[in-house]
Amino acid sequence: KQEVTQIPAALSVPEGENLVLNCSFTDSAIYNLQWFRQDPGKGLTSLLLIQSSQREQTSGRLNASLDKSSGRSTLYIAASQPGDSATYLCAVRPWSGNTGKLIFGQGTTLQVKP
Amino acid sequence: EPEVTQTPSHQVTQMGQEVILRCVPISNHLYFYWYRQILGQKVEFLVSFYNNEISEKSEIFDDQFSVERPDGSNFTLKIRSTKLEDSAMYFCASRPQGADGYTFGSGTRLTVV
Numbered sequence: 412k413q414e415v416t417q418i419p420a421a422l423s424v425p426e427g428e429n430l431v432l433n434c435s436f437t438d439s440a441i442y443n444l445q446w447f448r449q450d451p452g453k454g455l456t457s458l459l460l461i462q463s464s465q466r467e468q469t470s471g472r473l474n475a476s477l478d479k480s481s482g483r484s485t486l487y488i489a490a491s492q493p494g495d496s497a498t499y500l501c502a503v504r505p506w507s508g509n510t511g512k513l514i515f516g517q518g519t520t521l522q523v524k525p
Numbered sequence: 526e527p528e529v530t531q532t533p534s535h536q537v538t539q540m541g542q543e544v545i546l547r548c549v550p551i552s553n554h555l556y557f558y559w560y561r562q563i564l565g566q567k568v569e570f571l572v573s574f575y576n577n578e579i580s581e582k583s584e585i586f587d588d589q590f591s592v593e594r595p596d597g598s599n600f601t602l603k604i605r606s607t608k609l610e611d612s613a614m615y616f617c618a619s620r621p622q623g624a625d626g627y628t629f630g631s632g633t634r635l636t637v638v
Contacts, residue, residue: 443626445626445627447629452614452634453631453632454531454616454629454630454631454632455568455616455618455629456629457626457627457628457629460625460626500568502568510556510573510575510580510581511556511558511573511620512558512570512573512581513560513568513570513627514570515567515568515569516567517566517567518567
């Protein structure tokens, strides 16, 4: 059974720091992996999608990497800003089945202090 | 940018009542989903819907729950006889065919009192 774990659960950094959020999954048979941002009490905003054949994806100050064989993904945020404060969720789409359901980690709650 | 729209944003209901949560997925998407997030917990898969039928459901999705796509644009989740533990944020999501990612709605916060 696929399990997704995110470390750390919470992170507080001063503005301007570069930081890395970690996601691990137990079964390497995945179709893709998606990173989301969730603001308190709000919905999920897709940040980056990495297909199983890809190693990384970049969007602005965000870079996500995928190492399928070791069951890991990282989200790198460069030059963090207070507006980056949110919960970041990692979700994998298992290879098995055709329904495309996602399995989520518990998230990393990021606070960027001015 | 196309959006998934959910209504209402917040619903309060008495225990034992029926609720219907509504979603309008992105028009050219083919796969539709409901997820829920109990406060402080992970986002959990409930059900997937494709070609006008349920394609997969989790163990959470028991006879209390049902989904429907009544008119080709709306996608609804019905919860019969709500319980206190049904209080959660419910998210609708959709995706197109193939390897593209999901688009989630902004959620409906259901409070059962």
